[in-house]
Amino acid sequence: MSKRSNPLQLMREAQNEILAFVRSLDPEVENFTDVDRVVRDHPEWDAAIADAYRKSGYLDLWGHELSAHPYRYDLALMEEVAEPRLLADMRAYCVGTIREYYSGGVRFSVNLAHYEASQQESPREAVGLLIDLYQTLVRDHDRRVETARQWLAKHFPEDVDQHLERIVPHTPLWFSIVDRVEPRLGAIARMSISSEQSVEVCSSCGDPANDYRIANAAEAMPGVPSLRLCDDCVVIRTVFGEILEAMD
């Protein structure tokens, strides 16, 4: 890792710069929830706030993690880096990563969903920048956890079976995530469950179903960890580009 500046310090500096700028427009601003409110309520300040985001470096901070640990995002590089004496360390890193395969990235998907909803209501340049940022963070998280999973699947497949985070559809944990990243899916699943009087039904239509993980969730449904689907809904979703893998 680069010694010149610590990533948390850089993050704090960038955040302070943005807050200071928005506070110069509205002295009431204390945090980023307030910044979101100002962006929404004052379209006349939008371009200036978007500029402040750009100049602060806030939108590029994710690049530091990538350049510090490129192998975490690239299976071929990881194979090169994992020489025999580092095997145990790499294994421990990958196990720790797949234990939080879904929950580790939920905050990015939640923010993405939040800014996309805000953008639909009142389009802003500043919000567009944040949507790009969170799309990048969701995609990078997905690449990182997938790289770890694939490396383990090749070298220590038993670790994947034992440690890959499982979030079973229709459990309270599943709803707590889905309600934040894909609220319509949560609402439809609740309707199916209540009309069939069972949680063991298809999240979409209420028919008898099996559990799947979405292998390309970062593109298809950011943040959604799993689905309970009937055979027909699997076919429909596959046609629309979702890659579904059966969970055991």
Ligand SMILES: [Zn+2]
């Ligand atoms: Zn169905």
